[in-house]
Amino acid sequence: MAKLNLTRRTVLQGIGGVSLSMPWLEATAEAKKQTKAPINTAFLFMPNGVNPKMWTPEGEGKNYKLSEILKPLEAMKNEFDVLTHLGHKQAKHGDGHYAKTANYLSGELVHKTSGKNIRSGKSCDQIIAQRVGNNSPLPSIELGIEATRTGVDTNVGFTQVYGGHISWSDSTTPVPKEIYPQLAFDRLFSKNNLNTKLASVLDAVKDDVKRLNDSLGTEDKVRMDEFYTSVRALEKRIQRSIKNVKAPELDPQKHKRPDGGLPKSLQEHMTLMLDLMILAFQMNRTHVATFMFGNSVSGKNFSFLDGVEGGFHQLSHHANNKEKLKMYGKINVFHMVLFNNFLRKMKSIKQGDQTLLDNSLVMIGSGLRDGNKHEPINLPTLIAGGAGRGITRGQHRVFKKDTPMCNLLLGMMQESGIESNKFGDSTGVIV
Amino acid sequence: MCRYFILFVLIISSAQADEEFKKIVGKYCLDCHGGKKTKGGVNFKGYEGIEHIYENHEVWKDAIMQVEEGEMPPEDDPQMSPDEKKYFLSKLTKVFDEAEKIEFTDPGPAPLRRLTKKEYNNTIRDIFGIDLELGKEFPSEGGGGEGFDNNAEVLTFSPLMFEKYVQEAVKLSKHIEFTYVDGFRAFKEEVPLRNNPQMLVKLNREYNEIRNSIYPPQFQVEAYLRDYMYAARDLELKNAVDDKSIWSYAKAKNMNPIFIKHMIINLADRKSKNEVEKKYLAKWYALTKDSSKKEVEAAGKQFLEGYKKSRYINEHTTPEPKALYRKYIQNVRNHIFKVSNEELLLCLSEADRIRLPLISKERGLTDGHVERDYNRFISKAFKKLDAEKRKKALKNPKEFLNKKQQGTLNWFANKRVSDKKELDKLLHKNISELATKAFRRPATKDEIAKMVQLFHKEKDLKGIQAAARLVTIRIFCSPSFIFRIEKQIDGKESYKISSHELAVRLSYFLWSSMPDKELLKLADNGELKKAEVLNQQIDRMLKDPKAIALAEDFSSQWLKFKEIKETVDLDKKRFPEFSHELAHDMFKECVETLNYIIRNDKSILEVIDNNYVFVNEKISKLYGLKGIKGDHFRKVDIKDKKRGGVITSPAVLAMTSYPLRTSPVLRGNWVISSLLGTPTPPPPSDVEELPEDDSVADGLTVKQRFEKHREDPNCYSCHSRLDPMGFPLEMFDPLGRFRTKSGGHAIDATGELKNGNIVNGPQGLKKHLLSKQDLFLENLASKALGYSLGRSLEFFDRCTIAKAVNAMKKDNYKFSALVKVIVHSKVFQFRRGHTQASK
Structure with a gap:
């Protein structure tokens, strides 16, 4: 078996990144006092699928053997399950990536369009956020590292909007992600944005909408409704912050505000965003989060990894070429190294006699299995966390072929307190 | 109908x-x-x-x-x-x-358009006349329709988006300074709120120091002087001696930027130092980057002593440093006049962009000060005139003053406004003016009244500037600003939009921004309805520098070269020359080329081929041109027939390459989709691709490998169209540099068309494309129409496109011909009636 060797440099960078962010992760006094913490749900999306030959582990149940890609997760093996044979039926319609990205968290059909009538499904993270998000200053956060590309992929006829969003607050409204660490940090922790004098501005703006609505056509009213909802969302946030929802203050000594702009290295960028997610959970800023390791069709150059030469998307079209498959796998391994750090950090945060990870549900996966084939079946999927009720992990769970991915999404929704028995094409519940 | x-x-x-x-x-x-x-x-x-x-x-x-x-x-x-x-x-x-x-009567949908991040910043820039570079951190627009970020169908709204609008409005408000006389004005630097008593005391003192003495008394205090000396050193070490850096440094350290600048000038000016000064400064000048704190302090001490002594020497023996400083102070005095009735503003020239904040009148500035400033101003302005003119000027001063001076004079004329009613009137006027600009329509009485109310409430709590900030935030968070709203009229019939709305559509099409005064005036008096006037305006607007938006926004998306800045990720190990900055220069080159073609109304076919390039030093190297120095771009005529045109620009050649090699397929795909508008469907899954790297040797050239690939009938139908458009560009490497070999093989830059014709090299490709000009023009017209309307095109848009293609062909392929057809079209000037729209 080929040894996957991350370079010394990468490993060192990794360590550097961790030590840099560790201070954030120390539990504050307030957090320690809490006995029963709310459940956090996180959805991590990897673009371009995985090397299928290196993903699925051998064996089933507890005594399975980690596959090459999953090797970096060795130390965390008891904290997650590998789920095999989950897929999105609706995503089979439509070419390439777009029809398998925008619906990753809804399982709905992505309407093929260059712009007119964009439609995907309302994503499960947003359903959770809208129903239970009132318990925290922000109902949810959406993070990523790449700005949504602009334009239309003319070869397949899909707007790039689809490739840049996995969170949809309703079937026609994608939720943009924050890619700047500093802005994400400020949004979560800065109080300046929530100046109470803004209330008077928001009132005036709401009045504007009401006045304007009389003179707008039906379609324009829909857009104006989105605007109004957004104004209301900020208003609610301010009200919640005044009411002082349990959200402990950050210790500015320990939790440094990230620099402005985009971090130079991909690893640093991803690590920072994931750390912010953890910190947001830990500090009760939000309990729902999504993260995109890249937009679909992301062509990020991964040549910084030893033995990898080329862009992600290009390598994912490996054409069964051995060299390419190897490099493709190394990129997948890189994502797993980051995921391992993520789990480790969550596990290290104590919440009463539990850990943050125990009180969370985290899934990671991709909307494609093999980037060469673009098929949305047997999707690479991991689930971690005890959901606050001590679910034990550490298994390779092989389901019946073509089991709906929506079963898992429904499971996560139910664990988050949503009373629903059906989501998308679900036929059961997986947690 | x-x-x-x-x-x-x-x-x-x-x-x-x-x-x-x-x-x-x-x-x-x-x-x-x-x-x-x-x-x-x-x-x-x-x-x-x-x-x-x-x-x-x-x-x-x-x-x-x-x-x-x-x-x-x-x-x-x-x-x-x-x-x-x-x-x-x-x-x-x-x-x-x-x-x-068919002359379709249906103008199609006209969905509500949110300002794009670019339009957002441009509009604020044009309202205040200063570019604050706002909106940069808005999420990027996904884009849709004909492929543009201004496609309203996908300009959705979300809570994050609104938060960003609020944040940017708050940011903007901090740059706003309000005076009753001048209204809302924006400055490059943040304007501090004036209700900081400590700050005020300090500023008052400094103000007086500058006014009263060439050597401010404070400078005699050693500790004070030393701070400024170290600040000067700090900034010089960082090589940050521009005004902006000085300002932000001063702000952070609560120091006076003018004094810091003075110190830097004084210290840097070694030539005019006399022997004694040089002696005292010896240690200071001997300091290096690595000097210890002790050494710096010792040097500082020596300098201080020298400074005290040399002051005397300076004043009496060497005039230069003093003259320099005097000049500087003079500069300050020149701009001391921007005083309003309620507060006094001290600022340097706007070019200097260093400003001192407001000082309130109540804090000790008397009318006497103002009076004196006025006298100084008048005498200064008059000094430049000869005796005869001065006489005339005394009768009618305005004639002899430049615009700025006139403004100042007017201000003085107004300065005694203190009547509360007068002030209220001014407030109404200022708010109404700002809101009218921001809303792109007259602000209603009700709106203004409520804003005035908001202003007063906040003013009573926190003062005038805080109130002005709040009103600014309120205006720029309004949907009337954020969305381009057009009046919806009931009925089944479509109707012509108002002149005002037409002006707005036109200016966002050509400038990605709001209409200017001239356009608004013509809209208001109805002149814009005349076809002649509209055409004149189009010509004028296309010549205006703001029309660069058509190169930066429209063209960069039509020809996709926007991607060079965003997604291109060439391997830096293989191409160490490639950097973020170089990518920006590549982008800039294309912008310059398109800007030249559009604003000079050249043939749009020059996009395909011409005999010039726009280069700066870095880009010229990629072209192999010699003797080009510096960062600025200039037009250079070339004889090399392989070059010229956007097709062979480094931006296009780089963005159609993979990190390690060129891709004839990506290049071919760019040609047939972006230029000709005839894309192929996506490749089927499970195709064998080429190796990553063209240096891998399996005995075949890239071209031979492709030909093997094309033998497969599944691949043939698309690749027979893609490849011959890509191979001719193989003469250029991923950075767009000319090459004759790749991976050890000589380049074969020929592509065979389906009809057996050979396209040979870039010249051949350009020739072939010019023979396909109908496709090129039709694609351009579709793109431009989609861009101007902000929606996906409909079947009935075909007639406008066909008209535009004909118009371009009849009028030397001018871009203006295209614009005129679009702007005069029904789809551009009409809206669906309410009931028609909601069908």
Whole structure:
């Protein structure tokens, strides 16, 4: 078996990144006092699928053997399950990536369009956020590292909007992600944005909408409704912050505000965003989060990894070429190294006699299995966390072929307190 | 309406009755493109006649080309008989041809348009006349329709988006300074709120120091002076001695930027130092980057002593430093006049962009000060005049003052406004002016009244500037600013939009920003309705520097070179020259080229080929040009026929490469989709690709590998179109540099077209593309129309496109011809009636 060797440099960078962010992760006094913490749900999306030959582990149940890609997760093996044979039926319609990205968290059909009538499904993270998000200053956060590309992929006829969003607050409204660490940090922790004098501005703006609505056509009213909802969302946030929802203050000594702009290295960028997610959970800023390791069709150059030469998307079209498959796998391994750090950090945060990870549900996966084939079946999927009720992990769970991915999404929704028995094409519940 | 209806029915009936056509489609197309299989995402199922063509016009248009060129049905499948083919094509072509002739009365949807991040910043820039670079951190627009970020269909709104609008409005408000006389003005640097007593005391003191003494008394305090000395050193070490850096440094350290600047000038000016000074400064000048703190302090001490002594020497023996400082102070005094009745503002020239904040009148500035400033101002202005002019000027000072001076004079004339009613009137006027600009329509009485109320409430709590900030935030968070709202009129009939709305549509099309004064004036007095006037305005606007938006926004998306800044990620180990900065220069080159063509109304075919390039030093190296120095771009005429035109620009060649090698497929794809508007469907899964790296040797050249690949009939239909457009560009490496070899093989830059013709090298490619100019022009017209309307194109837009193509061909391929057809078109000037729209 080929040894996957991350370079010394990468490993060192990794360590550097961790030590840099560790201070954030120390539990504050307030957090320690809490006995029963709310459940956090996180959805991590990897673009371009995985090397299928290196993903699925051998064996089933507890005594399975980690596959090459999953090797970096060795130390965390008891904290997650590998789920095999989950897929999105609706995503089979439509070419390439777009029809398998925008619906990753809804399982709905992505309407093929260059712009007119964009439609995907309302994503499960947003359903959770809208129903239970009132318990925290922000109902949810959406993070990523790449700005949504602009334009239309003319070869397949899909707007790039689809490739840049996995969170949809309703079937026609994608939720943009924050890619700047500093802005994400400020949004979560800065109080300046929530100046109470803004209330008077928001009132005036709401009045504007009401006045304007009389003179707008039906379609324009829909857009104006989105605007109004957004104004209301900020208003609610301010009200919640005044009411002082349990959200402990950050210790500015320990939790440094990230620099402005985009971090130079991909690893640093991803690590920072994931750390912010953890910190947001830990500090009760939000309990729902999504993260995109890249937009679909992301062509990020991964040549910084030893033995990898080329862009992600290009390598994912490996054409069964051995060299390419190897490099493709190394990129997948890189994502797993980051995921391992993520789990480790969550596990290290104590919440009463539990850990943050125990009180969370985290899934990671991709909307494609093999980037060469673009098929949305047997999707690479991991689930971690005890959901606050001590679910034990550490298994390779092989389901019946073509089991709906929506079963898992429904499971996560139910664990988050949503009373629903059906989501998308679900036929059961997986947690 | 009637005419449209009849024609429409005509087409429907002829096509609907056409069982023959349906049969052909069923026989040859539906196996792959209907029902179970929808290869390439193309689905003809449900075809029942014209409606389907109408709804899916892009696909059907493509079908014409595919069948015409024999690409469809695929070679191995049953082929249409010549008669069937002829019938199929003639029927379909007829539908399209007729659509080009019909004057459709339906202007199509005009969805509500949110300002894009670019439009947002441009609009604020044009309201305040200063570019604060706002909106940079807004999420990027996904884009849609014809491929543009201003496509309203996907400009959705979300809570994060609104938070960003609020944040940017708050940011903007901090740059706003309000005076009753001058209203809301924005400055490059943040304007501190004035209700900081400590700050005020300090500023008052400094103000007086500057006014009263060339050597501020404070400078005699050693500690004070030392701070400034170290600040100067700090900034010099950082090489940050520009005004902006000084300002932000001073702000952070609560120091006076003017004094810091003075210190830097004084210290840097070694030449005019006399021997004694040089002696005292010896240690200071001997300091290096690595000098210890002790050494710095020792040098500082020596300098201080020297400074005290040399002051005397300076004043009496060496005039230069003193003159320098005097000049500097003079500069300050020149701009000391911007005083309003309630507060006093001290600032340097706007070019200097260093400002001192407000000082309130109540804090000790008397009318005397103002009076004195006025006298100084007048005498200074008059000093430059000769005796005779001075006499005349005394009678009518305004004639002899420049605009700025006149403004100042006017201010003085107004300065005694203190009547509360007067002030209120001014407040109303200022708020109304700002809101009217921001809302792109007159602000209503009710709106203004509420804003004035908001202002007063906040003013009572926190003062004038805080109130002005709040009103600014309120205006720039309003949907009336964020959205371009047009009046919706009830009824089934479409109607002409107002002149004002037309001006707005026009200016956002050509400038990505709000209309300017001239345009608004013509809209207000109705002149803009005249075709002549509208054409004059189009010509004027295209010449205006703001029309660079058509290069930066429209062209960069039409020709996709925007991607060079965003997604291109060449491998830096292989191409160490590639950097973020170089990518920006590549982008800039294309912008300069397009800007030149559009603003000078050259033939748009120069995009394909011309005999010049725009280069700076870095880009010239990629072209192998010699003797170009510096960062600025200039037009250089070239003889090299391989170059010239956007096709062979480094930006395009780099963005159509993979990190480690060129890609004839990506390049070919760019040519046929971005230039000709005839993209291929996506590749099927499970195709074998080329190795990553063209230095891998398996005995085959890249071209040979491709040819092998093309032997597969599945690949052939697309690659026979893609490859011959990409190979000719193989003469250029991923950075766009000319090369003759790749991976040890000589480059074969020929592509064979399906008809057997050979396209040889970039010259051959350009020639071939010029022979396909109809496709190029049609694509450009579609893109421009989609961009101008901010929506996906509809079937009935074909007539506008066809008109625009003809107009360009008749008028030397001028971009202005295209713009005029679009702007005069029904789709641009009309809106659907309310009931028509909500159907």
